[in-house]
Amino acid sequence: MNLYRAHVLICGGAGCLSSGCKAVLDKFNTELKAHNLQDEINVVETGCIGTCDLGPVMVVYPEGIFYQKVAPEDVTEIIEEHLIKGRYVTRLLYERPASGEQIPFYNEINFFRKQQRIALRNVGLINPEVIEEYIAQDGYLALGKVLSTYTPEQVIQVLKDSGLRGRGGAGFPTGLKWEFTKNAPGDQKYVICNADEGDPGAFMDRSVLEGDPHSVIEAMTIAGYAVGANQGYIYVRAEYPLAVQRLEDAIKKAHEFGMLGENIFGTGFSFDLEIRVGAGAFVCGEETALLASIEGKRGEPRPKPPFPASQGLWGKPTLINNVETFANIPVIINRGADWFKQIGTEKSKGTKVFALAGKVNNTGLVEVPMGTTLREVIFELGGGIPNHKRFKAAQTGGPSGGCLTEKDLDQPMDYESLVAAGSMMGSGGLIVMDEDNCMVDVARFFLEFTQDESCGKCTPCRVGTKRMLEILTKITQGKGEEKDLELLEELATSIKATALCGLGQSAPNPVLSTIRNFRDEYLAHIREKRCPAKVCRALLQYSISSELCKGCGLCARNCPENAISGEPKKPYTIDQEKCIKCGNCLDKCPFNAITLK
Amino acid sequence: MAKANCPLPTSNLSEILDKYKQSPGSLLEILREAQAINGYLSREVLQLIAEELGIPESKVYGVATFYSLFKTTPTGQYIIRICESAPCHIRGAQDVLATIEKTLGIKPGETTPDGKFSLEFTSCLGLCGVAPAMMINDQVFGNLTGDRVREIINSF
Numbered sequence A: 001m002n003l004y005r006a007h008v009l010i011c012g013g014a015g016c017l018s019s020g021c022k023a024v025l026d027k028f029n030t031e032l033k034a035h036n037l038q039d040e041i042n043v044v045e046t047g048c049i050g051t052c053d054l055g056p057v058m059v060v061y062p063e064g065i066f067y068q069k070v071a072p073e074d075v076t077e078i079i080e081e082h083l084i085k086g087r088y089v090t091r092l093l094y095e096r097p098a099s100g101e102q103i104p105f106y107n108e109i110n111f112f113r114k115q116q117r118i119a120l121r122n123v124g125l126i127n128p129e130v131i132e133e134y135i136a137q138d139g140y141l142a143l144g145k146v147l148s149t150y151t152p153e154q155v156i157q158v159l160k161d162s163g164l165r166g167r168g169g170a171g172f173p174t175g176l177k178w179e180f181t182k183n184a185p186g187d188q189k190y191v192i193c194n195a196d197e198g199d200p201g202a203f204m205d206r207s208v209l210e211g212d213p214h215s216v217i218e219a220m221t222i223a224g225y226a227v228g229a230n231q232g233y234i235y236v237r238a239e240y241p242l243a244v245q246r247l248e249d250a251i252k253k254a255h256e257f258g259m260l261g262e263n264i265f266g267t268g269f270s271f272d273l274e275i276r277v278g279a280g281a282f283v284c285g286e287e288t289a290l291l292a293s294i295e296g297k298r299g300e301p302r303p304k305p306p307f308p309a310s311q312g313l314w315g316k317p318t319l320i321n322n323v324e325t326f327a328n329i330p331v332i333i334n335r336g337a338d339w340f341k342q343i344g345t346e347k348s349k350g351t352k353v354f355a356l357a358g359k360v361n362n363t364g365l366v367e368v369p370m371g372t373t374l375r376e377v378i379f380e381l382g383g384g385i386p387n388h389k390r391f392k393a394a395q396t397g398g399p400s401g402g403c404l405t406e407k408d409l410d411q412p413m414d415y416e417s418l419v420a421a422g423s424m425m426g427s428g429g430l431i432v433m434d435e436d437n438c439m440v441d442v443a444r445f446f447l448e449f450t451q452d453e454s455c456g457k458c459t460p461c462r463v464g465t466k467r468m469l470e471i472l473t474k475i476t477q478g479k480g481e482e483k484d485l486e487l488l489e490e491l492a493t494s495i496k497a498t499a500l501c502g503l504g505q506s507a508p509n510p511v512l513s514t515i516r517n518f519r520d521e522y523l524a525h526i527r528e529k530r531c532p533a534k535v536c537r538a539l540l541q542y543s544i545s546s547e548l549c550k551g552c553g554l555c556a557r558n559c560p561e562n563a564i565s566g567e568p569k570k571p572y573t574i575d576q577e578k579c580i581k582c583g584n585c586l587d588k589c590p591f592n593a594i595t596l597k
Numbered sequence B: 001m002a003k004a005n006c007p008l009p010t011s012n013l014s015e016i017l018d019k020y021k022q023s024p025g026s027l028l029e030i031l032r033e034a035q036a037i038n039g040y041l042s043r044e045v046l047q048l049i050a051e052e053l054g055i056p057e058s059k060v061y062g063v064a065t066f067y068s069l070f071k072t073t074p075t076g077q078y079i080i081r082i083c084e085s086a087p088c089h090i091r092g093a094q095d096v097l098a099t100i101e102k103t104l105g106i107k108p109g110e111t112t113p114d115g116k117f118s119l120e121f122t123s124c125l126g127l128c129g130v131a132p133a134m135m136i137n138d139q140v141f142g143n144l145t146g147d148r149v150r151e152i153i154n155s156f
């Protein structure tokens, strides 16, 4: 193997792909050849490094210099200045959002420095398409250890001792679930990885699948051994074609290396994996719906019990775990339950990956010990709110969760505390909102999502959420009444109590939580017909600033109601009686002269 | 789905059916590959699948219409899927949508008269870190603005 004097890690995760990292990578390779450096410097296309908004990003080793927003035009300079002369390209360095101070070193940037990466240990560090790189990071060591020296009971005991809980939403103890499946009668059993990741705002599973697919394959094989299954399925959503491709590739290579398939490591244990691709239905993330979908049926959930551990795929005992849950397992085996147990809080052990999205400076993925506060995640790792705006709320748990506000900033985030704060962990999506976001609009938005995704099988979910949505829409249009809030709360309570699956049972949560935390904002919409965040268009008053208006008349020509009048070259005016608040004038005005109140 | 719109000239329906007939529960796979042939699942295709698998046509139809990525009407050569989930919403997805609608003259659910583009909503694409985001067939695009989305569409 070649010894390189420098390694350039270029992020090939989906976020960076969307900002053009492929062109940067290609340029790097051709320029290295042009400079005859291809034998000295190694370029690695990695999985997601984590800072999606700053992409394309790269890290140059041995120094560990982090470059952001690299364009193909920057590549020659990086090679000639940094890699040949040893001078950093300062204009591409990361800048601390608050102070503008430049931080050259990857491991001194808060976003990375404050993380503890277990599930994401290899993501952004290795080339996911090279199995040797995974092996070099102790990959498949845990599998070898388990198959040669552990009994299935011992594997399960390690997991039980570690305190690992499911990362897919409910937080069920993983060791127990494995034990139930193992003890369920039946000679055919299955292991399933839930890679449906439907929660809007969550993208950690995608990152693991794309950046470190072998960690999931290894863990599923360990699970197969522990519960007594010889066949596994990975159910991936269709929206993740790159993940499917990386998994297919990884499965093939694991086969070639004898780590999957017949007689693994020569131990006599056999286990194989198949990928099943979803087809666009959020409810299929729910485990019983997922089973139906793998069986080729409509992905409708069914009541539990029986739980999949006793009656799962084709009626056989089936273990279902989430991607991030699986990704933790090889490390727990290698480093032991005691090591894992000391990370996190009393009842929530280990780390959790959070996906930072919305109004936060550093969007992307961060993995931190359970119990890290919301403030640390948003303000230290996330770098705070952009444009000096004020933090308003953070939605956790996606459309099933609730919002956390200023008062919750110092809450440690773990399963229990989040529930106590009126929200939930969910899959770890963290959608940050600032003063410009309207909470009524946000609640309506989440409900629209669940309403849309309701499979229609049970009435509370199908009809109840529709009623709630109608009321919320009315409120955002300024037609709400005070008794609507009570009605919403009543409907919410009964849907929660009677819906068939988790989708319906949790659908009212965002509404309840915003009513609880932002009652005033609801009341402003209802009583004063006013949207304080200026989002709900029907409640805004459009007017034309006489200072900015140049009298071009574009607005008047585009107004469908002829509500705008004036003379050329003089400020125009809007007739409030006629205005239907469509926003055309706002979109059209070249001088930003239309103001909203 | 991934390869939904890149026609696979070599494969045809009976090959697909032969490949999967023996493995239980592969209706979704069959539908996906069948859809890849010409971008959607026609009535005739669904009928044929039902016959070959020996299951009622209503069941095949029920499955095909349950999942939003299966199409029972023709679609454009390029499917633009714009994310309508909350993180994209709060970072201005509506404005991007408005620009696409204006540029192509179609609304979500419609196809341009020349059959080149279809416009659709999608749930979260997992690109929330670069919201607002969209996909065109298998390609991902993020940090969209009105200008950028116009440029992207024109490059197709």
Ligand SMILES: Cc1cc2nc3c(=O)[nH]c(=O)nc-3n(C[C@H](O)[C@H](O)[C@H](O)COP(=O)(O)O)c2cc1C
Pocket: A165, A166, A167, A168, A169, A170, A171, A172, A194, A195, A196, A197, A198, A199, A282, A283, A284, A285, A286, A287, A288, A320, A321, A322, A323, A325, A326, A501, A502, A503
């Ligand atoms: C509506 C709904 C959607 C869900 N979506 C997902 C999902 O996308 N990914 C996931 O891992 N679990 C999801 N779950 C949770 C699963 O049902 C199941 O609890 C989980 O896969 C178990 O894995 P774990 O124990 O490793 O967390 C969902 C649950 C509900 C009710």
Ligand code: FES
Pocket: A200, A201, A202, B083, B084, B085, B086, B087, B088, B089, B123, B124, B125, B126, B127, B128, B129, B131, B132, B133
């Ligand atoms: S919310 Fe749009 S990509 Fe996730």
